Amino acid sequence: MISRIKRINAFITLGKFITDTTNEELIADWIDAAKSKNNWFTRGNVAMSLRAIATLYLNEEQLTAWAARYPEPASSQKIGVVMAGNIPAVGFHDALSVLISGHTLLVKPSSDDEMLIRALLNALTNIEPDFKKYIHFVERLNASDAYIATGSDNTARYFHYYFAKKPNIIRKNRTSVAVLTGNESTAELKGLGKDIFQYYGLGCRNVSKIYVPDGYDFTKLYESVEDMSGDYLNHHKYFNNYEYNKSIFLVNRVPHFDNGFLLITESKSLVSAISVLHYEKYVSLREVEALIAEDEDKIQCVVGIDEVNIPGILAPGSAQQPGLSDYADSVDTMAFLSAL
Template sequence: MSRTEKVAALVRLGQYLAGNDPALQTAKDQAFQANGWFTEDFVNISLKNICQYFLDEARLNNWLDGYPAIPAISRSVGIVAAGNIPLVGFHDWLCGFLSGHQVRLKLSSKDTVLMKHVIDKIAEWYPEYAAQTQTQDMLKNCDAYIATGSNNSSRYFNYYFAQYPHIIRRNRTSAAILDGTETFEELEALADDIMIYFGLGCRNVTKVFVPENYNFDNLLKALGKYDSLADHHKYKNNYDYNLALFLLNSSQYLTNGTILLNESPSLFSPLSVLHYSYYTDAAALTEELKGNEDMQALVGHGFIPFGAAQQPGLSDYADGVDTMQFLTTL
């Protein structure tokens, strides 16, 4: 099928995912039963963003215009998908689908239901595509690989896939630089960047940098937008555990009863904890963060707007590696 036909198929998928089909609702319910972190609210946010930023016809065509035509020779591409947030592997599958390669997809046990529902729906509508994507438990004898995992698993991926063209991704996270002039509305938008998906995504802000003598009152109030997360038992268990550690270690912390703020040099923070550090030179800090290989997204005035960290576009590639360029030039 031509590029035009594939784009049309994806636009149809977007219309389906934005609707209220009973089969889609069943898939959402089953996804939550399989993974308690995939609440309906957060699944709906993921679907909304995918439909708006990935499956819009104009956005798709503008994005594809920047790449060579679909290769004449189809390769088999093994994709090891992550499962930390709903449909996190969708963009890799989308790139494989549009590039015309045979996609061999190893799904995460944490995000099997939703990804399979998307793939099965495309196969149902377009039987000629059914063979292009296959889900497999083991990925062997592929021509190229894309794998996403932890820092530890990335070492194994590099070992096993070294002789093949590959993209290997590791742990990343995101941060925000505050200058103290933020409005309360901007801080509430920042709360989205921090708390959506319980903070489990690489685009979730896990650390904020603030000027000296910064007053955290408004930030804590803004984070209260997500007080309902304290009713989620998995999240609450993490909050209680980390609070106990701070108390036992006599560590200083701030809290609004739902999230803990702790001063720390680390970009990565435990679930239910937001790290912070003070800065004096914003320009030097910006250069340092932009050169940090652990950084996925930087939020703040002059950077990604507050509230937009979880709304990546088609060209916002994980780890900054252009997946579509990789696939179209195999």
């Protein structure tokens, strides 16, 4: 097993490699390769994701402190990881967790995000060649001793069936919500706009539904996000979704608000279509707290201002900035890996 300090130092060096301006041309090649495979992966979004990995995950102080919280496993195991591909490099945290723990990574990347994951792990092995025998891209995960799999609710049923005999973490669909009071500043509503729109709303940390007080006026929210329109009106896949959903609303006479690139409609459903934001009215914040508690296993994070007293609530604009300990589905991946 590679020593823990060598593992940590390799990842710290990878973080510095990503942000080193002398590597800009190579990183640009990564970004172009990712975009060529997935039209949702715009250059701006891929660059933003890589920057977040370098600064939020591979920061020396934070990475060292995070790894130190967990004991070394009794022995190195083969961990099969089925990665999602909804946003750029979304599976990197699982790869990092497996390798920092001292285990062998058997990775099955999503076809939507294979280029970035390969580029990052290839760069890691260039930095620390000893990692080569601990990283394997595979089509089948039969040789795994344990599994981490991320997918839809449907694929989760498949994962439960095939992976049930070995230790596993299986993640399903999740989404995020925001609780508004009407007292939000323009800056806070702009931050909420980022939580809604970043990565075109495709991430589990994207806000797809807002809870608003009865009689809420959406004008200020729309005015606060108006300057974001260019990024979405000019992206053909997003705009096609917007026009399709708008036509469905009009044909079916579904009441909705529309600012030309975001449709807002009342619905009890947590998950909304691309370009659509759901809202639900409330009378008291206690009512919202109860609704969120009921759907706890379907919600990744909750966004709101300080007066919304919900444990773990995130400030508007920070939903897409998870730290190392912000585990998907609130399942501690590192604790799982260290106990194997």
